[in-house]
Amino acid sequence: MPDPKVDLVQVAQHVGRPSRKTCGDCHFSGGGADAVKHADMSGVLYKPSREDDFHMGGLDFSCQERHKTKNHKIAGRSSSVAVVEGVLSCRDCHTDKPHYGLHLLDHHLNTHCEHIDCNTCHTPLYARGKATKARWDWSTAGDKKRKPKKDKYGKPDYHWKKGDFLHVQNAKPAYAWYDDRMKRYLVGDKVEDLDSVIKITEPVGDFRDPVAKITPFKIMYGKQAADPETGYLLAPHLFGPGGYWKTLDWQQSFADGMKAHNLDYSGKYKWVETEMYWRVEHGIAPREMSLTCVQCHSSLKEEKTCNRCHRDSRDVDFKKLANKGSEEQKRYFLGESQKLINSTDYLDFKKLGYKGDPIVFGGRFKKLLFGN
Ligand code: HEC
Ligand code: HEC
Ligand code: HEC
Ligand code: HEC
Ligand code: HEC
Structure with missing residues (x-):
């Protein structure tokens, strides 16, 4: 230096x-x-x-x-x-x-x-x-x-x-x-x-x-x-003299690598x-291509959507709201990932600790009074 x-x-x-x-x-x-x-x-x-x-x-x-x-x-x-x-x-x-x-x-x-x-x-x-x-x-x-x-x-x-x-x-x-x-x-x-x-x-x-x-x-x-x-x-020693990419000898590579870290190597x-x-932190998609409600909640996919809990209104199309973004997503989900646009299992709720879709089974700290 x-x-x-x-x-x-x-x-x-x-x-x-x-x-x-x-x-x-x-x-x-x-x-x-x-x-x-x-x-x-x-x-x-x-x-x-x-x-x-x-x-x-x-x-x-x-x-x-x-x-x-x-x-x-x-x-x-x-x-x-x-x-x-x-x-x-x-x-x-x-x-x-x-x-x-x-x-x-x-x-x-x-x-x-x-x-x-x-x-x-x-x-x-x-x-x-x-x-x-x-x-x-x-x-x-x-x-x-x-x-x-x-x-x-x-x-x-x-x-x-x-x-x-x-x-x-x-x-x-x-x-x-x-x-x-x-x-x-x-x-x-x-x-x-x-x-x-x-x-x-x-x-x-x-x-x-x-x-x-x-x-x-x-x-x-x-x-x-x-x-x-x-x-x-x-830790392997890879490049330079004596490194694996010269010798193709893992034994020597590990012995050298561990020595450089002052750690023992048994030879096995x-x-x-x-x-x-x-x-995953970068690559924010434009808002209209974010996940739709339906992509996580299979309970909002069928006939009943927001009106599981909210009263119907002539001025509001609940089905459209629950799927909002699926049209725009065609520009975001490229190639094979197109099939994810209409999937309903983005999260595996059970694997994350829920009994199932929280709209049906409740959230982690909160039981819903209605929704079934
Ligand atoms: C010469 C190469 C080099 C350049 C140029 C460089 N970084 Fe890094 N940066 C590193 C290395 C090496 C690490 C250590 C992380 C690792 O081992 O993955 C790091 C770590 C980071 C971290 C993680 C924080 C941490 O302390 O671990 C951030 C954030 C980051 N860099 C941002 C930037 C940004 C923003 C710039 C441009 C202004 C930049 N880096 C330019 C090599 C570089
Ligand atoms: C340094 C400030 C800053 C940070 C940090 C930041 N954003 Fe933004 N973001 C903005 C600004 C400014 C806009 C444009 C104005 C707006 O839409 O509110 C924006 C817009 C957005 C939009 C709207 C996109 C659209 O189509 O209009 C989304 C979504 C978004 N950001 C998500 C995020 C997420 C997620 C993070 C963290 C990973 C993040 N932002 C971090 C400043 C920031
Ligand atoms: C459950 C999914 C979800 C989560 C979590 C989420 N967003 Fe959003 N976000 C959306 C959707 C969907 C839209 C588009 C709404 C629309 O077009 O009506 C949006 C829109 C936005 C916008 C544009 C402004 C607006 O009101 O439309 C910004 C900015 C934004 N999100 C930032 C964030 C940030 C920052 C976080 C984390 C603190 C976050 N979002 C968490 C789904 C989410
Ligand atoms: C990324 C997956 C994801 C998306 C997208 C998503 N949800 Fe959820 N939703 C969850 C999870 C996880 C919970 C449970 C949170 C908890 O533990 O309390 C939840 C809980 C709920 C609940 C019950 C709890 C409450 O907030 O009262 C409602 C209602 C709900 N979601 C509606 C929606 C609607 C409407 C949309 C679209 C705007 C949406 N969700 C989009 C994952 C999602
Ligand atoms: C599982 C029941 C449930 C479902 C499904 C549900 N909501 Fe809600 N929503 C609630 C509850 C309960 C509240 C009252 C505030 C709270 O606890 O979050 C609420 C509040 C709201 C509010 C705010 C009302 C206010 O006065 O501030 C809006 C807007 C809304 N929901 C829209 C929707 C839309 C749109 C959908 C469908 C895409 C939806 N909700 C699906 C239960 C639900």
């Missing part, structure tokens, strides 16, 4: 406000290339359309417009790292009751904000328009003779350096209760049971936790190495299944 190859005069003469390219050249390529790691950030955000990201495409926001910075500290938090340089929330700009109250749906939308994260309704898909890696199996790496095949998104299913891959595009997120805290596996943590799936990051929160909200995630599935004697996940390794939760 500083690297003698860097022309510091040239650098000093080009100090200015960061552009989307400044941030994106690192963050859109997290994980080694474009659209690998994050669920909701990729090269699409250099020049997004209004559908790709309402704030950046529709309102031409820069990154720092929302990621407020002070003394070079950038507000916002990644699911993967335990560092935070300032908190950031949709509510900072939109308040706890973001729906203006001008429309017949706004009352219920605002009450939903106590239980449901904004992105659940406003970012119904991730990897929209560009495939992202969803599974990465390191155990098959090392076969230089194997010819990678292109999957339906045009992405290779294999690389001898890295193993097998699975990609997804226009994908429906996984949903979990989340109270703004993440449990994280940190290097050196011992795993008790290597035969179960190891959560590298996992949202904290549950059905009974009043501050927790139903939040969308991309789950990155992996197969990677652990030491059955110590219980550590193993085993492939284990891992999951890593990545929060």
Whole structure:
């Protein structure tokens, strides 16, 4: 430091406000290339359309417009790292009751904000328009003779350096209760049971936790190495002299990698299944393409909708209200995801702790007096 190859005069003469390219050249390529790691950030955000990201495409926001910075500290938090340089929330700009109250749906939308994260309704898909890696199996790496095949998104299913891959595009997120805290596996943590799936990051929160909200995630599935004697996940040494990509020797790679972390390596390794939760936060769709009532509540799909609870009125078309947005969604739900427009099971209520659709069975703290 500083690297003698860097022309510091040239650098000093080009100090200015960061552009989307400044941030994106690192963050859109997290994980080694474009659209690998994050669920909701990729090269699409250099020049997004209004559908790709309402704030950046529709309102031409820069990154720092929302990621407020002070003394070079950038507000916002990644699911993967335990560092935070300032908190950031949709509510900072939109308040706890973001729906203006001008429309017949706004009352219920605002009450939903106590239980449901904004992105659940406003970012119904991730990897929209560009495939992202969803599974990465390191155990098959090392076969230089194997010819990678292109999957339906045009992405290779294999690389001898890295193993097998699975990609997804226009994908429906996984949903979990989340109270703004993440449990994280940190290097050196011992795993008790290597035969179960190891959560590298996992949202904290549950059905009974009043501050927790139903939040969308991309789950990155992996197969990677652990030491059955110590219980550590193993850090491989990959590139440079002696690295796996030169030697194709996992033993040496793990021995070097763990030594660099000052951790023991028993000399034995085993492939284990891992999951890593990545929060979906960017890529807000225009309002008219948000989830419709029916996409979560099957109870509003049939003949009775709002009039399960409200008196009919000649001036109001309840059916239309419960499905509001399904027409506009055709511009948002691309390709195979079109079939999600008229689905009614966006949330698996039972898996989240409900007895079933809350309109029929009641909310988590509140029993409805009517609705059946
Ligand atoms: C030179 C590469 C690089 C550039 C340029 C860059 N970042 Fe980062 N940023 C990182 C790395 C590395 C991390 C650590 C996160 C990780 O390991 O995934 C990070 C973390 C973050 C975090 C998560 C908070 C935290 O402390 O973990 C936010 C938010 C963020 N960056 C926003 C920005 C914004 C906004 C810009 C543009 C003004 C920007 N970054 C430019 C590399 C970069
Ligand atoms: C830095 C301030 C700021 C933050 C933070 C912010 N927004 Fe916005 N948002 C705006 C502004 C300004 C508008 C345009 C005015 C309006 O519609 O209220 C807007 C508009 C919207 C719209 C309406 C889109 C349309 O079609 O009219 C939605 C939906 C929305 N934001 C959701 C979110 C969500 C969800 C988050 C958090 C992930 C968020 N916003 C964070 C400033 C912000
Ligand atoms: C249950 C789903 C749901 C949740 C949760 C939700 N929204 Fe909305 N939001 C919608 C729908 C649907 C619309 C469009 C309403 C319409 O067109 O009548 C909308 C509209 C908006 C608008 C445009 C203003 C308006 O009144 O139409 C903004 C801004 C907005 N939402 C922000 C947010 C923010 C911020 C959060 C989290 C604090 C949030 N929303 C949570 C479904 C939701
Ligand atoms: C993302 C899925 C989702 C969407 C979209 C959604 N809801 Fe809900 N709704 C829920 C959940 C979850 C609860 C239970 C909240 C609780 O535990 O109290 C609920 C509860 C309700 C309730 C009973 C509780 C109350 O607020 O009185 C009504 C009524 C309701 N929703 C109506 C609507 C209407 C109308 C719409 C469309 C504007 C809508 N929902 C859109 C998930 C959703
Ligand atoms: C399960 C019963 C139930 C269903 C279904 C339901 N609502 Fe409601 N709604 C309520 C209750 C109860 C209230 C009174 C306030 C509260 O507890 O949230 C209410 C309040 C409202 C309000 C605010 C009225 C005011 O005076 O401020 C509006 C507007 C509204 N609902 C519209 C709708 C629309 C539109 C639908 C269908 C898309 C719908 N509701 C479906 C139970 C329901």
